[in-house]
Amino acid sequence: MNLQGSGFIEADCLAPISLKHPALWRSACYANGKWVEPGTGSRVPVTNPANGKVIGTVGYLEREDLSRIVDAAYSAFAGWRWVPVNERSRLLRRWAELILQHRDDLAAIMSLEQGKPLAESLDEIDYGASFVSWFAEDAKRLNGRTIPSHLPDSHLSTMIEPAGVAVLFTPWNAPSAMIARKVAPALAAGCTAVVKPAQETPFSAFALAYLAELAGIPDGVFNVVLGEPDLAMRTLVSHPNVRSVSFTGSTRVGKLVLQACAAAGIRKIALELGGNAPMIVMADADLELATDIALSVKFAVSGQNCIAANRIFVERPVYHAFLALYTTKAASLVVGPGLDPATNLGPLTRTANLRDSLERIDDAVGKGARIMLGGTRHPLGGNFLAPTILADVTPDMRVCCEENFAPVSGVAAFDTLPEVICLSNATEYGLAAYVCASSVATIMHLVHRLEFGMVAVNSATFTGAPIPFGGGKASGLGREGGMEGFEPFVETKYVCFGNLGLPRTEVPEALASGRMDSA
Numbered sequence: 240m241n242l243q244g245s246g247f248i249e250a251d252c253l254a255p256i257s258l259k260h261p262a263l264w265r266s267a268c269y270a271n272g273k274w275v276e277p278g279t280g281s282r283v284p285v286t287n288p289a290n291g292k293v294i295g296t297v298g299y300l301e302r303e304d305l306s307r308i309v310d311a312a313y314s315a316f317a318g319w320r321w322v323p324v325n326e327r328s329r330l331l332r333r334w335a336e337l338i339l340q341h342r343d344d345l346a347a348i349m350s351l352e353q354g355k356p357l358a359e360s361l362d363e364i365d366y367g368a369s370f371v372s373w374f375a376e377d378a379k380r381l382n383g384r385t386i387p388s389h390l391p392d393s394h395l396s397t398m399i400e401p402a403g404v405a406v407l408f409t410p411w412n413a414p415s416a417m418i419a420r421k422v423a424p425a426l427a428a429g430c431t432a433v434v435k436p437a438q439e440t441p442f443s444a445f446a447l448a449y450l451a452e453l454a455g456i457p458d459g460v461f462n463v464v465l466g467e468p469d470l471a472m473r474t475l476v477s478h479p480n481v482r483s484v485s486f487t488g489s490t491r492v493g494k495l496v497l498q499a500c501a502a503a504g505i506r507k508i509a510l511e512l513g514g515n516a517p518m519i520v521m522a523d524a525d526l527e528l529a530t531d532i533a534l535s536v537k538f539a540v541s542g543q544n545c546i547a548a549n550r551i552f553v554e555r556p557v558y559h560a561f562l563a564l565y566t567t568k569a570a571s572l573v574v575g576p577g578l579d580p581a582t583n584l585g586p587l588t589r590t591a592n593l594r595d596s597l598e599r600i601d602d603a604v605g606k607g608a609r610i611m612l613g614g615t616r617h618p619l620g621g622n623f624l625a626p627t628i629l630a631d632v633t634p635d636m637r638v639c640c641e642e643n644f645a646p647v648s649g650v651a652a653f654d655t656l657p658e659v660i661c662l663s664n665a666t667e668y669g670l671a672a673y674v675c676a677s678s679v680a681t682i683m684h685l686v687h688r689l690e691f692g693m694v695a696v697n698s699a700t701f702t703g704a705p706i707p708f709g710g711g712k713a714s715g716l717g718r719e720g721g722m723e724g725f726e727p728f729v730e731t732k733y734v735c736f737g738n739l740g741l742p743r744t745e746v747p748e749a750l751a752s753g754r755m756d757s758a
Contacts (some may be wrong), residue, residue: 248541255287255294256578258353265445266295268465270354271311272458277301285441288354288586289576291496297441300466305474308462312404312431313480315459320429321400324378328425331375334677335578336373337366338419341531345415345446350577351438353414354585354622355540357577366703367419370720373704378427381725382725383732394736399729401429402507403482406475408496410487410541411588412644414440418447420463420708420719430483430607433462437488439588460559472496477503483727487511489642490668490713492655508719510585511545511709511729513642514670517663521676522556528697529675530565533648535674535699537627538572541585542646543592545714546671546693546702549643550632551650558652562630565650566611569626574617586622587645593622596645599637603649608632613646634665656684664690670710673697692718 244417253343254264261393267274275298282296319327346360353360386395406424409417418434425432436444448463460557464471475500476484484506486496490513500506518536519531536548575582587593593616600614613627624645632639632649641648653659663672672691676682686694692710695701702708718726 242413252339254293256347258347259588260341260344262488262568263341263344263348263446264295264442265449266297266442267445268300268463269445269452270308270459270462270464271315272452275300275304275308275464277304283353283437283438284324287351288439288588291579291621294351295442297438297465300464300471302466304758305464305466306478306586309406309475309478309480310435311459312462313545314435315457316401316404316429318430319334319426319431319457319460322429322748324381326429327429328375328378330454330456331371331423333426333691334451335368335371335375335455337450337454338364338371341446341450342368345443347578349415349443350585352442353411354577354588356582356585357371358583359582359585359629360577361376361542363413363416367416369424369704370416370419374423374427374724377722377725379422380722381428381729390737392739393739394739395733396736398732399428399725399733400732402730403481403729404478404480404484404558405432405728406478406481407432407434408472408484408486408488409436409444411437411439412540412545414443415447417446418486420724421487424719424724425483425728426456426460428725430728433464433475433481435466435475435715436465438465440467441465465732473499476500476506479504480756481506483507485509485511485727489513490715493715501548507727507730508718509709510668510715511717511719512713513664513668514545514547514710514713515550515640515642515668515690515715516546516548516671516673516691517666518673519659519663519675520551520553520557520561521674521678521681522554523677523681524557524675525677525697525708526557526561526564530561530568531674532619532673532697532699533565534568534572535694536695537648538569538646541587542648543588543644545642547643548673549649550639551664552653552662553650554659555652555654558650558701561649562611562628565648566628569612569628569648570737572626574619574623574626584626584646585621586619587624588622590622591623596624596627596647599641599643599645600629600647603629603632603636603638606636608636608638608649611650634662640666656681659690660685664688665715667713669712670712670714673699 613625617623
């Protein structure tokens with residue numbers, strides 16, 4: 240493992256796009272305050288999903304390298320945990336300022352390697368920075384409490400302490416925001432972090448590490464590493480100095496992470512996994528608003544989003560009107576490379592997602608679904624899929640019963656509330672749901688009966704730093720954001736001060752016996 244100082248610019252560190260601050264383009268891991276190259280020289284290519292061209296290569300670390308980096312994070316934890324909260328807060332605020340200061344470059348890097356349109360990338364940079372700022376401030380409110388004592392001559396209290404080294408696995412569909420959403424509470428609470436980003440989108444992670452370095456976050460506190468995915472996961476999770484694990488990704492891989500944690504010992508763990516969100520449109524809904532919401536919550540990130548509305552259920556009296564308006568709006572989406580400012584629907588990041596999506600479309604059509612829009616590869620070729628709307632979908636179709644990470648929208652009619660509640664809850668997932676309606680009584684009835692961790696009513700935007708993001712069933716464990724976002728990274732310590740040697744307060748006999756003389 241070769242360690243290079245922060246001023247080192249390697250041969251492979253020339254960005255394939257123009258950046259205002261070229262040093263943001265990094266292609267080496269960042270560990271213990273140094274830029275790290277694998278000792279074997281092992282490098283793998285990263286491609287632009289819009290055209291399949293290689294945009295750079297990154298080094299994969301070996302098992303021994305990864306273990307040494309966790310050791311370094313553990314050593315750094317010994318000092319970082321005692322840094323006063325105001326200083327930790329100041330450093331995180333500075334990191335957030337630098338993220339916003341370089342938002343144009345960070346968004347360009349993200350659109351290049353992930354494929355999402357520039358407007359979405361800019362929104363994600365702002366969204367990620369908001370978590371850093373929010374947790375920087377709320378760390379000051381990680382308070383213990385005094386407990387009324389049930390023991391004589393005793394004082395009872397709790398204090399909140401950092402858990403230790405946190406290993407954080409982040410996904411390719413939100414390569415900047417998910418790092419911020421995990422790293423910010425970990426560092427704010429006094430933990431140190433080792434981030435393993437997705438191999439499809441490493442450059443966004445390295446750029447954030449570079450800005451953390453500029454912000455003055457101490458060596459070993461924030462580390463970003465890459466390795467062969469399964470080897471890296473098992474090496475990091477099983478290290479004896481790791482105390483917390485947070486993973487965002489598919490339910491299939493989340494189960495493997497959970498199994499690896501169980502095999503290695505007890506870890507605090509948070510899992511943000513898959514979703515299959517329903518959207519319910521009642522007959523009294525504002526159809527202009529409902530179709531705008533559907534367009535946003537289905538086609539953002541080209542549908543590669545765990546909170547995407549994969550199944551849209553529309554009350555029968557407005558079914559055809561909804562379909563017509565929704566199809567017209569979706570047909571106006573501009574498909575193209577993420578770096579083109581005119582684009583609002585980019586390519587799929589993974590070629591496998593394109594193949595799976597085309598198979599799901601064929602399955603649906605074979606079982607009676609009607610293609611209202613798209614249904615094929617886009618003329619641009621490559622990983623581009625035409626925005627697709629399927630009408631008359633049924634629960635046995637793959638587009639309904641599987642998580643659908645693509646711009647493929649299934650729409651069906653329903654007649655009664657019990658029917659649509661049953662259809663909505665008929666999934667292994669329990670992350671997000673959407674409701675469009677005017678009747679407060681109907682809305683509250685649905686909110687209480689939908690088996691999802693988050694319900695958005697007449698809104699496409701509902702996430703953010705102050706709210707607890709997460710769900711139940713196969714969608715994961717724990718929450719991210721809000722005060723709940725600290726939970727994977729802190730321990731509650733209870734302290735009992737007994738036999739304080741203070742004089743006992745005598746309780747009047749009348750009070751002790753429950754008798755009180757009237758005045």
